[in-house]
Amino acid sequence: MENFTDPVFSSDHLLNYLPENPIKEYFANAWIYMTKNYTKFQIATWGSLIVHELVYFAACAPGIIFQFLPFMKRFKLQPNRPETFDGQWKCFRLLMFNHFCIQLPLIAGTYLFTEFFQIPYGWDEMPPWYNIALRVFGCAVIEDTWHYFLHWALHDKRVYKHIHKVHHHFQAPFGMTAEYAHPAETLILGMGFFIGILLLANHVILLWAWVTVRLLETIDVHSGYDVPYLNVFHLFPFYGGARFHDFHHLNFTGNYASTFTWWDKIFGTDKQFKEHYAKLEDKKSKSQ
Numbered sequence: 207m208e209n210f211t212d213p214v215f216s217s218d219h220l221l222n223y224l225p226e227n228p229i230k231e232y233f234a235n236a237w238i239y240m241t242k243n244y245t246k247f248q249i250a251t252w253g254s255l256i257v258h259e260l261v262y263f264a265a266c267a268p269g270i271i272f273q274f275l276p277f278m279k280r281f282k283l284q285p286n287r288p289e290t291f292d293g294q295w296k297c298f299r300l301l302m303f304n305h306f307c308i309q310l311p312l313i314a315g316t317y318l319f320t321e322f323f324q325i326p327y328g329w330d331e332m333p334p335w336y337n338i339a340l341r342v343f344g345c346a347v348i349e350d351t352w353h354y355f356l357h358w359a360l361h362d363k364r365v366y367k368h369i370h371k372v373h374h375h376f377q378a379p380f381g382m383t384a385e386y387a388h389p390a391e392t393l394i395l396g397m398g399f400f401i402g403i404l405l406l407a408n409h410v411i412l413l414w415a416w417v418t419v420r421l422l423e424t425i426d427v428h429s430g431y432d433v434p435y436l437n438v439f440h441l442f443p444f445y446g447g448a449r450f451h452d453f454h455h456l457n458f459t460g461n462y463a464s465t466f467t468w469w470d471k472i473f474g475t476d477k478q479f480k481e482h483y484a485k486l487e488d489k490k491s492k493s494q
């Protein structure tokens with residue numbers, strides 16, 4: 207691992223300031239066990255499916271619990287539209303169809319991709335954690351850009367009712383609705399996820415690191431709860447968060463980006479969002 211060379215991190219000076227991965231030893235043992243006992247196809251396909259399902263439902267769990275905790279209501283962005291059992295069941299059914307009939311064949315394709323581009327699976331080729339983190343950030347910037355323009359296009363009157371209307375079924379989203387979408391939307395917006403991998407993958411670990419971050423992020427922005435202080439994503443400047451995307455579901459217009467706020471700022475598509483919160487602030491200050 208120490209022998210790994212990369213133009214971005216070739217400076218020893220910079221490396222001296224970065225801490226080692228504290229769970230490196232356990233992670234190494236688990237990774238070596240996996241690569242010895244399973245084929246590349248099994249790792250790329252079933253491994254990726256397991257990572258996706260585990261992360262998706264683990265990330266949804268807090269939101270599922272929050273609806274039964276009365277004190278969490280103060281953090282709910284649209285408290286007048288609570289989650290319902292029927293809504294969550296309807297969402298779960300479509301998710302299962304999308305996960306197993308649309309996403310699984312795409313995931314299986316990643317095996318062919320790693321073979322074609324000779325993306326390594328071994329522990330010896332494992333990049334250091336900071337290299338993975340930087341590449342994941344690159345994937346997020348690429349995906350956010352793709353998502354912004356294609357999502358805006360999906361709101362065009364001529365196509366909206368055919369595809370994107372499904373995702374807007376829930377005006378007050380909850381975590382599970384992150385991937386509640388028409389299969390065509392899963393393919394169109396999902397492309398943005400794969401572009402980063404195509405350009406930046408240097409190890410199969412990037413697929414899992416990026417899918418983990420992307421799922422945590424999209425479930426956070428759909429959670430319907432804006433819980434202060436506990437969310438590490440808010441340490442990143444320009445991170446949109448739940449308040450930003452929840453407004454998109456409430457208003458149907460504006461705030462088209464998935465992760466960052468810069469594209470909406472540049473094109474002024476966050477205007478209604480800013481006005482909405484300025485009005486709320488004004489009301490609050492007048493009532494005090």
Ligand SMILES: [Zn+2]
Binds near residue numbers: 357361370374454
């Ligand atoms: Zn939309």
Ligand SMILES: [Zn+2]
Binds near residue numbers: 373379384451455
């Ligand atoms: Zn959404």
